[in-house]
Amino acid sequence: MLTLGIETSCDETSVAVVRSGKDVLSNIVSSSLPLHKRYGGVVPEIASRHHLEAIAPVFKAALDTAGCDLGQIGAVCATFGPGLAGSLLVGTSFARALAFCREVPLVKVDHVHSHIYAACLGRKVPMAFPFIGFVASGGHTDIFFVRDFNRMELMGSTLDDAVGESFDKVARILGLGYPGGPEIEKLASQGDPGKIRFSCANMKGTLNFSFSGIKTAVLYYTKGRKISRALKTDICASFQKAVAGVLIDKVLSACRAKGAGRLFVGGGVMSNSYLRHKLSGACHSNGIEMFMPAKEHCLDNAAMAAGLGFQLLKLRGGHVKPG
Ligand code: KG4
């Protein structure tokens, strides 16, 4: 079955066509990111207006690229939340209209869960449950025990900033651009991660995170100091190391707590090469099989919604009748 995915939870307008929940035939993404850069963060009203303009051409491009027409689509799978209300409204209304006029199921997809599913895209191996799912994005830092795609139990989460948000805030402190993650990663690759000892709150005995403290530590460190370019690279490298350390520590603890030998990760922060490398190494040493998405599937995209929607439809008839 071909499923059509629609993702408009934040600043990316994305439509995808996926076969059998796995094979990505098209995954078109139009981002309004350049329009937000000057404000240092996503402006909801600008994002919504961009979705309104982009959704129809992105939809057409997704069908054209996949080489199919709407008549071949078996279900429409749209992100219904969490996300920006005005942005979600555009995608979900478009999805409802398509499902209604084609008389196919409309599947409501959770955006955070779909980030975990991204690691399944393009995989030939059959799914084996349960496993630990971990999402590191701009809005979420969540660890789940995944019994199946319909039963994801939250084991730990951030108590304040999301991890991507902490990259964005630290980048802002250092006068770098938005989004902060890629900027910090770039500078960190030239810096010394052992130069400054930043540490992340450990939230001992829990699988929760807190990133507001390390952000404040970076702020205090920069106060009254002359920040040369070289020092900036060291700050970025030291910050990135501390954050990666706590993320890896907690996901491994979650695996141990559940005796889980498999880990699926996703979200924008998982496109960070340093984190990918360190987490792969840690999983390897601990005998944990790790699955992570291709970098382009870490960031917001509709293929993950189309794929997860297909699985939900199979599992529970997780759809509402059109109309
Ligand atoms: O998953 P995503 O595209 O959107 C949300 O659902 O939030 O994640 C966006 C977040 C931003 O905070 C961005 O700074 C962060 O992911 N990010 C990164 C990198 N690329 C994007 N963080 C660290 N390193 C990166 N290379």
Ligand code: ZN
């Ligand atoms: Zn996301």
